[in-house]
Amino acid sequence: MTNFPEIKKSTNKINYYQQSLDEIEKIKLTKQRPSLLLHACCAPCAAFPLEFLNNVFNCTILYNNSNIYPSDEYYRRLNELKRYLDEFNQVATNKIKLVEVNYDNELYTKKLEPLKDYPEGSIRCFTCYSLRMEEAYNYASNNHFDYFTTVMTISRQKDSQKLNEIGSKLQSHYPTVKYFYSDFKKKKGIDRARELSKQHNLYRQQYCGCIYSYQKYIEKKV
Structure with a gap:
């Protein structure tokens, strides 16, 4: 898949939190524990989602975040x-596995470079979400995850409506894996x-990740 989802900010607000609760109730009725691949960008962001999901799913974390600059970070x-x-x-009763994807910030930054002048929270960020979520969704499909x-x-700082729209569009390209x-x-x-x-x-980072958000962070410190 090469075409990114629409990049405009979301205007129609959907209650995705309630959708998550409804989906969990449906799963509990099956008395099954489906597998779920969870894209995670850092420990602070992963902590509560794991607590929320791990009693329902067999969770595996995928760490595919070549957007992060510099390599030390x-x-x-x-x-x-x-x-x-x-x-x-x-x-935990249900142990979490971690899968690491090769880090290649140079290649990743080349993909974002045409959008470098856009502000935080707009097209560059939406493209970054899409790139990482598609890579992760592809992994989930190739490795036969349920969700x-x-x-x-x-x-x-991130638009949950947009993230879920991206997930929904990706599901149409990877129909064997359901988007949660x-x-x-x-x-x-x-x-x-x-x-x-x-x-x-836990270490809590001071900027989102890419070189452009890092540069903004440094500018603010000066």
Whole structure:
């Protein structure tokens, strides 16, 4: 798939949080534990979604975040996620697996470079979501997962409506894997995420990830 979803901000608000609850109830009625591939960008964003999902699904995390610049930051976030999963798996009944995708920021940045002058939260970010979610969805399809979703709807800085629209469009290209609609920040999910971050002393990054968000972060510090 090469065509990205529409890049305009969403205007029709859908209650994706309620959709997630409805889907979970349907799954519970089957008395089955479907497999779910969860795209995760960092430990703080993954903590609450895992708590929300892990009693219903057999979860595997995919860490495919070549957008992150510089490499030291990429590996800091990856290692922090590994540390958190080690702690999580010590007490969890259902253990979480982690899959890492090769890191190639140079190639990834070339894909975003034509959009470098767009502001945060617009077309460049939507394209970045699409690139990573498509790569993850493709992995889910090739490895026969039942469901796919992303932790990114936990963030107040990210458009959950747009993320779910992207997921819905991707599902049409990978029909054997069902997209799990979410808005993890809702109903105090964001507060619980902060509690878990504090409890586990998780590193919380100061910018989203790409070189352009990093440059903005540095400008603000000066």
